[in-house]
Amino acid sequence: MGKIIDGKAVAKQLVSEIAKEVEAFSKDFRVPHLAVIIAGDDPASRVYVKSKVRASEKCGIDVDLVKFPADIKESELFQKLDELNNDNSIDGILVQLPLPSQLDSKKVIERISPYKDVDGFHPYNLGKILEGDPLFVPCTPLGIIELLKRYNVKTTGKKAVVVGRSVIVGKPIAMLLANKSKNGNATVTICHSKTAGIKKILSEADIIVCAAGKAKMINGDMVKPGVIIIDVGINRIKDETVKRGYRLVGDVDFESVSPKASLITPVPGGVGPMTVAMLMKNTLKAARLKYKNKG
Ligand code: NDP
Numbered sequence: 001m002g003k004i005i006d007g008k009a010v011a012k013q014l015v016s017e018i019a020k021e022v023e024a025f026s027k028d029f030r031v032p033h034l035a036v037i038i039a040g041d042d043p044a045s046r047v048y049v050k051s052k053v054r055a056s057e058k059c060g061i062d063v064d065l066v067k068f069p070a071d072i073k074e075s076e077l078f079q080k081l082d083e084l085n086n087d088n089s090i091d092g093i094l095v096q097l098p099l100p101s102q103l104d105s106k107k108v109i110e111r112i113s114p115y116k117d118v119d120g121f122h123p124y125n126l127g128k129i130l131e132g133d134p135l136f137v138p139c140t141p142l143g144i145i146e147l148l149k150r151y152n153v154k155t156t157g158k159k160a161v162v163v164g165r166s167v168i169v170g171k172p173i174a175m176l177l178a179n180k181s182k183n184g185n186a187t188v189t190i191c192h193s194k195t196a197g198i199k200k201i202l203s204e205a206d207i208i209v210c211a212a213g214k215a216k217m218i219n220g221d222m223v224k225p226g227v228i229i230i231d232v233g234i235n236r237i238k239d240e241t242v243k244r245g246y247r248l249v250g251d252v253d254f255e256s257v258s259p260k261a262s263l264i265t266p267v268p269g270g271v272g273p274m275t276v277a278m279l280m281k282n283t284l285k286a287a288r289l290k291y292k293n294k295g
Helices: 007-028 043-059 074-086 105-111 123-131 139-150 170-178 198-203 272-294
Strands: 033-039 062-068 092-095 159-163 187-191 207-210 228-231 235-238 246-249
Touching: 007 043, 007 139, 007 272, 033 043, 033 074, 043 062, 043 272, 062 074, 074 092, 074 105, 092 105, 092 272, 123 170, 139 170, 139 228, 139 272, 159 170, 159 198, 170 187, 170 207, 187 198
Parallel strands: 033 062, 033 092, 159 187, 159 207, 207 228
Antiparallel strands: 235 246
């Protein structure tokens, strides 16, 4: 049985480390300040926003929750974003996705100042990753790199396979692993739904990051002994034995893969808890950035 990467424990540890750093920063300058915008009443978004607010409170970060109705106009949202961009007391701005359908999320994200873009989705920040000089990295890929660091995974010269090419997970993590850096230097293959011969590609991987959103798409027969597995996928499958009628599984069949893996993230409790912790890290970074520039 492979060793389990305990994302929950690492995230907890990180939050307490960040809280100490925030305390010191607040003494020297002021309390870091995050603005979270939510439009509409999507139940999943409400849960995510709640966990972000809770984590901010644990870290000692001030958080403003800005709520808009589902029928908010683009101009109103832009006005608020401009206000927050120009407000010196705000360090980080996050717009909870998905947005109501009348809004173009790409345009909305581009309206956020890249220096306050703590979600790391602004094209400027995505470009900085490509350049090999990241500023704000999206929280999930950043959390994956942090887990690899904390479990002492050496990526240099390794064959890494990333399944998924989304802008928020697949592409940035692939680029970070390929970049010329201590936690990069891997030889990376990106797979997607049109990839031919994915089984062979997976069977040669030293590290697999799977972010496809397809329950149990990778099983034990597809991976080599000693592989390191980072399972990003969160999928609901029916389970009548539990009260809510479903349970969460990853993209990797944990039962058949874990005996072959040297390290593996479980779902839940692996990558998931890291995402919010990294948002806190990015918010502190945004606050520091402001004061660094002012000396
Ligand atoms: P997207 O749906 O945006 O992207 C999924 C990617 O997987 C696409 O590139 C798609 O290919 C590829 N894909 C789908 N099916 C297959 C297949 N059978 N074989 C190979 N590639 C495939 O998803 P996200 O990147 O946003 O999220 C991925 C998963 O990670 C989801 O389950 C999501 O819930 C989870 N997630 C978890 C987070 C966490 O904190 N733990 C944070 C963010 C996401 P193509 O491009 O060709 O369509």
